[in-house]
Amino acid sequence: METAIDAREANFDGLVGPTHNYGGLSYGNMASSSNSARPSNPKQAAQQGLQKMKSLHDMGMIQGVLAPQSRPDLYTLRRLGFTGNDSQVIEQAAKKDPAILASCYSASSMWTANAATVSPSSDSSDGRLHFTPANLVNRFHRSIEHQTTGRILQATFANPEHFAHHQALPSSDHFGDEGAANHTRFCQEYGKAGVEFFVYGQHAFNGQAPKPAKYPARQSLEASQAVARLHGLKNEQVVFAQQNPEVIDAGVFHNDVIAVGNGNVSFYHQLAFLNTQQVNHNLQQAMSNMGNGEMHFIEVPANQVSVQDAVKSYLFNSQLLSLPHLNDGKMGIVVPQECRENANVSAYLDQLIASDSAIDEVLVFDLKQSMSNGGGPACLRLRVVLNEAEQDAVNPACIMNSILFPRLMEWTEKHYRDLLSEADLADPQLLTESHSALDELTQILRLGSVYDFQR
Ligand code: SUG
Numbered sequence: 001m002e003t004a005i006d007a008r009e010a011n012f013d014g015l016v017g018p019t020h021n022y023g024g025l026s027y028g029n030m031a032s033s034s035n036s037a038r039p040s041n042p043k044q045a046a047q048q049g050l051q052k053m054k055s056l057h058d059m060g061m062i063q064g065v066l067a068p069q070s071r072p073d074l075y076t077l078r079r080l081g082f083t084g085n086d087s088q089v090i091e092q093a094a095k096k097d098p099a100i101l102a103s104c105y106s107a108s109s110m111w112t113a114n115a116a117t118v119s120p121s122s123d124s125s126d127g128r129l130h131f132t133p134a135n136l137v138n139r140f141h142r143s144i145e146h147q148t149t150g151r152i153l154q155a156t157f158a159n160p161e162h163f164a165h166h167q168a169l170p171s172s173d174h175f176g177d178e179g180a181a182n183h184t185r186f187c188q189e190y191g192k193a194g195v196e197f198f199v200y201g202q203h204a205f206n207g208q209a210p211k212p213a214k215y216p217a218r219q220s221l222e223a224s225q226a227v228a229r230l231h232g233l234k235n236e237q238v239v240f241a242q243q244n245p246e247v248i249d250a251g252v253f254h255n256d257v258i259a260v261g262n263g264n265v266s267f268y269h270q271l272a273f274l275n276t277q278q279v280n281h282n283l284q285q286a287m288s289n290m291g292n293g294e295m296h297f298i299e300v301p302a303n304q305v306s307v308q309d310a311v312k313s314y315l316f317n318s319q320l321l322s323l324p325h326l327n328d329g330k331m332g333i334v335v336p337q338e339c340r341e342n343a344n345v346s347a348y349l350d351q352l353i354a355s356d357s358a359i360d361e362v363l364v365f366d367l368k369q370s371m372s373n374g375g376g377p378a379c380l381r382l383r384v385v386l387n388e389a390e391q392d393a394v395n396p397a398c399i400m401n402s403i404l405f406p407r408l409m410e411w412t413e414k415h416y417r418d419l420l421s422e423a424d425l426a427d428p429q430l431l432t433e434s435h436s437a438l439d440e441l442t443q444i445l446r447l448g449s450v451y452d453f454q455r
Contacts, residue, residue: 007189008190008391010391010394011382013380015065016048016369017438019106020420021102021105021107023102026373029374031372032373040421045369048367051365052367053400054405057400059324062386064398064399065408066398067441067442067445067447067450069451071107077089082096090425090428094426109149111370113381114134114142114181115179115382116132117134119233122190122191129157131157132227133150133153134177134179134180135169135177135223136177138173139218150165152447155395156395157384158395180383181378182224182255183197184196187264187292191385192292193237195287196231200219200243201218203221216253236289239283239286241273244272250307252310252311257310257317258271258307259273260318263322265296266296268300283295300316304344310345315345315349319333
C-alpha cells in the first residue's frame with residue numbers, strides 16, 4: 001500500500017486580459033453565439049475573476065493566478081499576410097477581415113481549464129507533476145494559445161526537478177485536445193495515487209463510432225490517450241469515457257459543462273455520458289485498482305434539471321472544493337449566480353445541500369462577464385495538486401494573497417477599459433494599452449519575458 005504524501009489542490013485562475021470581448025467565436029458554445037458583438041466590460045470581467053480568487057484564498061484554499069496572453073496576436077496576423085508596423089497590421093486586418101482580427105484579439109486564454117491537462121506527481125511514473133498545454137485546434141482563436149500558455153506555465157512552475165512540461169499535441173483535429181475541461185482526477189487523498197478520468201467527444205480514427213451531428217466534438221479519444229501516455233500514467237489508473245453526442249449537440253461543448261468531480265465524488269448529469277453504468281463501473285474499478293475506497297456518484301436526473309437548464313445555468317461548471325472549514329470529506333460547490341436565477345437548478349441545489357450528500361455548502365459568484373462567453377467558475381481555473389515541496393517550488397509571486405489582490409485590482413483600474421465594442425478592436429491604441437498593462441503584470445507576477453512583444 002502506498003503512503004500518502006501531504007498534498008493539496010491549488011486552483012490557478014486565468015486573469016482576464018484587457019481585450020476581453022464578445023466575438024461570437026465558439027460555434028457550439030451557446031453563450032458565445034448568443035452574445036456575439038455585444039459590448040463587453042474588460043475591467044469588470046477581470047475584477048469579477050479576482051474577487052473569486054480572493055474569496056477562495058480567504059477560505060484557506062491555495063489560489064494561483066495565471067497571466068493572460070498578449071492580444072492581438074500580431075505574430076499570427078503577420079503569418080496571415082498582414083504587413084507593416086503594428087498599427088498598420090491592425091488597420092489592414094480590420095479593413096480586410098475583421099473576423100480574423102477579432103479572433104486574434106480574443107482574451108480566451110482566461111479559461112485556464114483549457115490551458116493544459118495536469119497530472120500530479122503521485123500519479124506519474126517519474127514522480128514529477130506533468131503539464132501538457134492543450135492545442136485547442138478546434139477553434140482558430142484558441143489554437144493560437146498553446147505556445148504562450150506553455151511559456152506561462154513554465155514561468156509559474158519552473159523547477160524541472162518537480163515539474164515536467166510537454167509540448168502541445170500535434171495541431172490536427174485527430175488530436176484535438178481541450179485540456180482539463182475534459183479531465184478529472186479522482187482520489188481518496190490528494191497525495192495518494194489516484195484515477196485520471198478522460199472524457200472525449202469523438203474517435204479520430206474510427207469513422208463508425210458515434211459522434212455529434214451538429215456541433216463539433218472538440219476532444220478526441222486519441223488525444224486523451226496520448227496525454228495519458230505522456231504523463232506516464234498506469235493503464236489501471238486511467239478511465240476513458242465518451243461524452244453523449246446528443247449533449248454536445250445541445251451545447252455541451254466540454255465535459256465540464258455537464259460533470260465535475262473532486263476527491264471521490266463524481267457529480268454529473270444523467271445524460272452526460274454515452275454509457276453511464278459502464279463509466280461508473282470503470283471508475284470504481286480503477287479506484288479499487290489504486291487501493292482507493294468507494295466512489296460517490298451524484299447523478300442529477302434530467303427530470304429535475306434538463307440539459308438545457310444545465311447549459312444555461314452552468315450548474316456543472318462549478319468547482320467542488322474540499323474547503324478547509326468543512327470536515328469529514330464534505331465539500332463546497334462554487335456556482336455562478338445564474339444557478340440561483342434558474343428555478344429548477346436553484347431548487348435542486350437546495351435539495352442537494354439538505355440531503356446527506358458530500359456537498360454541504362453553496363458559494364455563489366457573479367461572473368457574468370465571463371459567463372456571457374460560456375466561461376463559468378470551473379472554466380476559469382486550472383487545478384494543480386501540489387505536495388509541500390512542489391508548493392515551495394511554485395513562483396510565489398503568482399499566489400493570491402492579501403497583498404497581491406489589491407495590487408491586481410489597482411492594476412486593472414489603471415489599465416483596463418470598462419467598455420469595449422467590436423469597432424474598438426480597429427484602434428491601435430488598444431494594443432498600446434494592452435502591452436503596457438502586460439509589461440507591468442510580468443513584473444508583478446515575476447514572470448520574465450513571456451510575451452512575444454518583450455522578446
Ligand atoms: O472555448 N469561449 C470559450 C469558453 C471556454 C469554457 N471553458 C470550459 N468549459 N472549460 C470556448 O468556447 C468565446 C469567445 C468569443 O466568442 O468571443 C470562447 O472562446
